[in-house]
Amino acid sequence: NPVDKGVDYAQYFCTYAFLYHQKEMLSDRVRMDAYFNAIFENKHHFNGKTVLDVGTGSGILAIWSAQAGARKVYAVEATKMSEHARSLVRANNLQNIVEVIEGSMEEITLPEKVDVIISEWMGYFLLRESMFDSVICARDRWLKPTGVMYPSHARMWMAPIRTGIGDHKMGDYQSAMDDWHNFVDETKTYYGVDMSTLTKPFSEEQRKYYLQTSLWSNLHPHQVIGTAAIIKEIDCLTATVNDIEKVRSKFSLSITMDNMLCGFGGWFDVHFRGRGEDPAEQEIELTTAPSVDCGTHWGQQVFLLHPPTHVNEGDNLTISFLMSRSKENHRLMEVELGCEIQQHSGKLLAPSKHKYYIE
Amino acid sequence: NPVDKGVDYAQYFCTYAFLYHQKEMLSDRVRMDAYFNAIFENKHHFNGKTVLDVGTGSGILAIWSAQAGARKVYAVEATKMSEHARSLVRANNLQNIVEVIEGSMEEITLPEKVDVIISEWMGYFLLRESMFDSVICARDRWLKPTGVMYPSHARMWMAPIRTGIGDHKMGDYQSAMDDWHNFVDETKTYYGVDMSTLTKPFSEEQRKYYLQTSLWSNLHPHQVIGTAAIIKEIDCLTATVNDIEKVRSKFSLSITMDNMLCGFGGWFDVHFRGRGEDPAEQEIELTTAPSVDCGTHWGQQVFLLHPPTHVNEGDNLTISFLMSRSKENHRLMEVELGCEIQQHSGKLLAPSKHKYYIE
Numbered sequence A, B: 001n002p003v004d005k006g007v008d009y010a011q012y013f014c015t016y017a018f019l020y021h022q023k024e025m026l027s028d029r030v031r032m033d034a035y036f037n038a039i040f041e042n043k044h045h046f047n048g049k050t051v052l053d054v055g056t057g058s059g060i061l062a063i064w065s066a067q068a069g070a071r072k073v074y075a076v077e078a079t080k081m082s083e084h085a086r087s088l089v090r091a092n093n094l095q096n097i098v099e100v101i102e103g104s105m106e107e108i109t110l111p112e113k114v115d116v117i118i119s120e121w122m123g124y125f126l127l128r129e130s131m132f133d134s135v136i137c138a139r140d141r142w143l144k145p146t147g148v149m150y151p152s153h154a155r156m157w158m159a160p161i162r163t164g165i166g167d168h169k170m171g172d173y174q175s176a177m178d179d180w181h182n183f184v185d186e187t188k189t190y191y192g193v194d195m196s197t198l199t200k201p202f203s204e205e206q207r208k209y210y211l212q213t214s215l216w217s218n219l220h221p222h223q224v225i226g227t228a229a230i231i232k233e234i235d236c237l238t239a240t241v242n243d244i245e246k247v248r249s250k251f252s253l254s255i256t257m258d259n260m261l262c263g264f265g266g267w268f269d270v271h272f273r274g275r276g277e278d279p280a281e282q283e284i285e286l287t288t289a290p291s292v293d294c295g296t297h298w299g300q301q302v303f304l305l306h307p308p309t310h311v312n313e314g315d316n317l318t319i320s321f322l323m324s325r326s327k328e329n330h331r332l333m334e335v336e337l338g339c340e341i342q343q344h345s346g347k348l349l350a351p352s353k354h355k356y357y358i359e
């Protein structure tokens, strides 16, 4: 494992040590309602049971598990947020049930195996942050053979969209380049140095920044101009790191209205279904799909197409999708997306290939 | 040395690998003019000489040194920006003079000692980034006994200021806290968890963020309401890491107009004076003081006082100043500032103590 712990802390964990950041998650009502209902409408999974909360943050899921009747809850948190979790547990008088353990899930040891693993491990577009790796590790080491995963299933989705944001970004990119050309001129005039050889790498850098980095967005359902497809399904009880390290998928999307195809929206959902032989009484869904309501803090990730293409109802897109982890930072992702458009008439347009970064 | 290289790269160097960031520095006309004039108005220091550019970035100072007649320039850069520097050197046809070396100054080896060390190592309020350590290291290993430092001297300054930004920040802080109280109520009501025990640590976190973190600002001279004092003078030829690791100073500031004292502005200047026995022909100054002109990308750092105090012309402030490096990141700073106000009448007000973070 070539991941440098110190670097990982500096780049990833550190933000979770801020109450401000935990509060943002705790203020996401869609997220909170889903976990709250998953727990309290399925008390039989918690009552008298031992629970492990992977990445407890403020401690909220551990506290709910205890309130739902757990006998013992192990609440593991890598950052100093553990101290706040501990004081929250005490303030809610659950210190005899919830044990907060500061440490990384991969390194700590529990005194026993558990009946339930609960975790809120989902990043943008599900897999950003690669935190599910830690849940897999916890599951393989600490879940009883009869144990239940909360959530139990996860899916990645993608749909064709229209959006004005691409034009904005193109404008930003173009003014960055105008600025650059000015800069090159001035540097030559005033300081006698010809910078024009850097124009190409600068434009690549800016293109990556403005056009190839996926964008957080809260899409309205009206912006979705075709069918949504499932890219990937994960059974949290059986998935391995190998299954999620690279996500490769080929799927088709049908255009359902004449419109400009400006890009693709990506999102996820997770379900709390319990375990085959020990199912949930109430299945709960947490979806981050485009919604007329307020949405979630995850929003959707938008992958822009430049320039947008005109598409018509009945056109069919064949998408080949490959998401892998960035070499520099295993918690960030790179996406290669191939798109073939077959028009309603049967005519095939020239296929296109695109590269994106989920930063 | 307890600094983790990987972490240091992830937290510090990585930003310098972007042309966008180098361009920001290259577009700072005050900075550019100072170095340009320092070199070209003191060609005798460069003509036929060997030069070391510590942290060459885009290569600009190395290229100028070569254009001013250097026999050989070693241009050392820790990041992949070295590749752009190399292509810029080639595009300006100086590849026979400028040798770009990718590596950290502390680790690379030169084939010879040099006559001049040039570097643009200054961070916000001079010492943020702690890059002067690398210049000291380069000087002690590679500068000839008769060698010259560019720049040769540096100073830190502080002055009492008025500003409306403190009220803004106080407003931001207060609305963050209002929001928090709402959040605590809602979490109790909807989710049955009492978060009030986290109110104190949250308020400390937000206070630190909004009120105790020094602010980048481009102050107008009118905002300076008293005399400016020198906190620290550095002779770049003789300073040691020990001299700059902690900056401790006691100085006084006289109020020159009746006004609200809202805080302090901190800035720096550097001079290019050559060496005692081998002085510059034209001394050049680079100052980042509050200015009516466009200012520099460094701006000034503002340390806010809460609440502001009314002061009058003739009042005298005694400041005890201590700046040290943050334990978590040696390139960031913490400032302890004690302030005693003696009114014109002779009356002493209660002294106050303040803690700031330069992030």
Ligand SMILES: Nc1ncnc2c1ncn2[C@@H]1O[C@H](CSCC[C@H](N)C(=O)O)[C@@H](O)[C@H]1O
Pocket (backbone or CB within 6 Å): A013, A016, A017, A025, A026, A054, A055, A056, A057, A058, A059, A060, A061, A076, A077, A078, A079, A081, A103, A104, A105, A106, A119, A120, A121, A131, A134
């Ligand atoms: N390998 C690991 N070991 C321990 N904690 C981890 C971890 N990976 C991520 N975390 C922690 O997991 C948390 C994810 S955010 C979710 C916080 C909380 N469970 C809630 O639902 O509100 C962060 O606080 C992060 O620091």
Ligand SMILES: Nc1ncnc2c1ncn2[C@@H]1O[C@H](CSCC[C@H](N)C(=O)O)[C@@H](O)[C@H]1O
Pocket (backbone or CB within 6 Å): B013, B016, B017, B025, B026, B054, B055, B056, B057, B058, B059, B060, B061, B076, B077, B078, B079, B081, B103, B104, B105, B106, B119, B120, B121, B131, B134
């Ligand atoms: N110890 C070290 N070794 C090598 N390069 C370093 C260094 N510390 C900082 N740097 C580099 O020093 C540069 C400082 S910014 C100045 C860039 C350039 N000299 C100019 O004046 O425009 C950055 O590119 C940074 O990556």
